[in-house]
Amino acid sequence: MKALVYRGPGLKGLEDRPKPQIEAPGDALVKIVKTTICGTDLHILKGDVPSCAPGRVLGHEAVGVIDSVGDGVTAFRPGDRVLVSCISSCGKCDYCRRGMYSHCASGGWILGNQIDGTQAEYVRTPHADTSLYHVPEGADEEALVMLSDILPTGFECGVLNGKVSPGATVAIVGAGPIGLAALLTAQFYAPAEIIMIDLDDNRLGIARQFGATQTINSGDGKAAETVKALTGGRGADTVIEAVGIPATFELCQDLVAAGGIIANIGVHGHKVDLHLERLWSQNIAITTRLVDTVTTPMLLKTVQAKKLDPTRLITHRFRLDQILEAYDTFARAAATQALKVIISA
Numbered sequence: 067m068k069a070l071v072y073r074g075p076g077l078k079g080l081e082d083r084p085k086p087q088i089e090a091p092g093d094a095l096v097k098i099v100k101t102t103i104c105g106t107d108l109h110i111l112k113g114d115v116p117s118c119a120p121g122r123v124l125g126h127e128a129v130g131v132i133d134s135v136g137d138g139v140t141a142f143r144p145g146d147r148v149l150v151s152c153i154s155s156c157g158k159c160d161y162c163r164r165g166m167y168s169h170c171a172s173g174g175w176i177l178g179n180q181i182d183g184t185q186a187e188y189v190r191t192p193h194a195d196t197s198l199y200h201v202p203e204g205a206d207e208e209a210l211v212m213l214s215d216i217l218p219t220g221f222e223c224g225v226l227n228g229k230v231s232p233g234a235t236v237a238i239v240g241a242g243p244i245g246l247a248a249l250l251t252a253q254f255y256a257p258a259e260i261i262m263i264d265l266d267d268n269r270l271g272i273a274r275q276f277g278a279t280q281t282i283n284s285g286d287g288k289a290a291e292t293v294k295a296l297t298g299g300r301g302a303d304t305v306i307e308a309v310g311i312p313a314t315f316e317l318c319q320d321l322v323a324a325g326g327i328i329a330n331i332g333v334h335g336h337k338v339d340l341h342l343e344r345l346w347s348q349n350i351a352i353t354t355r356l357v358d359t360v361t362t363p364m365l366l367k368t369v370q371a372k373k374l375d376p377t378r379l380i381t382h383r384f385r386l387d388q389i390l391e392a393y394d395t396f397a398r399a400a401a402t403q404a405l406k407v408i409i410s411a
């Protein structure tokens with residue numbers, strides 16, 4: 067089969083690989099129908115994610131069809147259409163019983179990281195019964211690809227951890243797919259203001275269409291002053307970091323109001339300064355989270371009920387044999403105006 071393989075920092079290629087096999091009773095083999103590329107895949111390619119070794123098939127988001135299942139799988143049968151979660155969970159270990167699937171003792175974020183991922187014709191998914199979801203009858207499968215990772219990530223790591231609440235002021239740094247997913251799902255809670263900050267005016271324009279009340283291009287280095295001016299000097303109650311570099315985490319520390327929360331989503335490859343000399347007295351909290359995907363069933367219902375339309379995040383479509391072009395388009399988003407790219411296998 068064809069597969070997109072990480073070959074070490076800065077290097078990737080489309081290779082011929084053997085079709086994966088069932089290895090454990092809980093496995094399913096899924097034939098990929100649609101997959102996509104995540105900002106995290108770009109972090110892997112930058113060398114920011116040491117757990118992902120060269121030789122790995124990338125990708126942790128997909129919708130597909132069950133090809134075959136191990137003896138222990140009871141919830142899925144060959145031919146079933148499924149949503150693949152970016153997080154694999156056994157459902158039985160201490161962390162899974164606490165709903166913290168991201169730290170499952172035999173799962174977590176392993177797809178496209180510690181085991182071969184979804185940017186291929188087939189993927190082996192461990193713990194299939196508790197890591198796959200049935201695609202509802204009549205569902206838009208491209209919309210569901212947005213539920214593998216980005217919607218639960220924006221919602222759980224950003225909106226829930228950041229305790230977005232009615233009437234609150236929210237600032238989101240980073241208007242990529244993840245920041246935009248946080249913007250869409252923050253609106254479940256009716257905050258008064260949602261301020262989006264990015265360097266890319268096209269993405270900021272999309273953020274306004276998606277419900278941002280203010281947008282700031284931080285290229286002039288004055289984003290913190292602007293947010294202070296917009297909030298009567300207070301700052302934002304919830305500040306969501308959706309980039310993953312030191313400069314943006316530091317900006318979040320300048321934006322947070324007294325009593326507020328900085329909810330980090332970004333995957334960071336470098337250490338960041340923490341300004342406790344200023345923040346110690348500000349009653350703030352900082353949260354970090356690897357997405358657990360515990361909210362996937364709930365988000366699936368909001369999509370089916372048309373309360374949320376994730377297809378708005380899709381800008382480009384490619385075939386699997388064009389995936390190098392898809393990566394190039396996604397990585398040069400400022401020039402190509404890409405958000406999520408759908409890859410059809």
Ligand SMILES: NC(=O)c1ccc[n+]([C@@H]2O[C@H](COP(=O)([O-])OP(=O)(O)OC[C@H]3O[C@@H](n4cnc5c(N)ncnc54)[C@H](O)[C@@H]3O)[C@@H](O)[C@H]2O)c1
Pocket residue numbers: 104105106107109215219223239240241242243244245263264265266269284308309310311313314330331332333334355356357399
């Ligand atoms: N915590 C998790 O479980 C989890 C899951 C998925 C993704 N992520 C991470 O979330 C982050 C966002 O993902 P994405 O797919 O939206 O990525 P992306 O690269 O598409 O978007 C990042 C955005 O940040 C903007 N940006 C870059 N430098 C900036 C700066 N100095 N100031 C303001 N804006 C700046 C870019 O213009 C871009 O719009 C990544 O770090 C990704 O790895 C985390």
Ligand SMILES: [Zn+2]
Pocket residue numbers: 104105106107126152215216
């Ligand atoms: Zn991801």
Ligand SMILES: [Zn+2]
Pocket residue numbers: 155156157158159160161162169170171172173
């Ligand atoms: Zn577990």
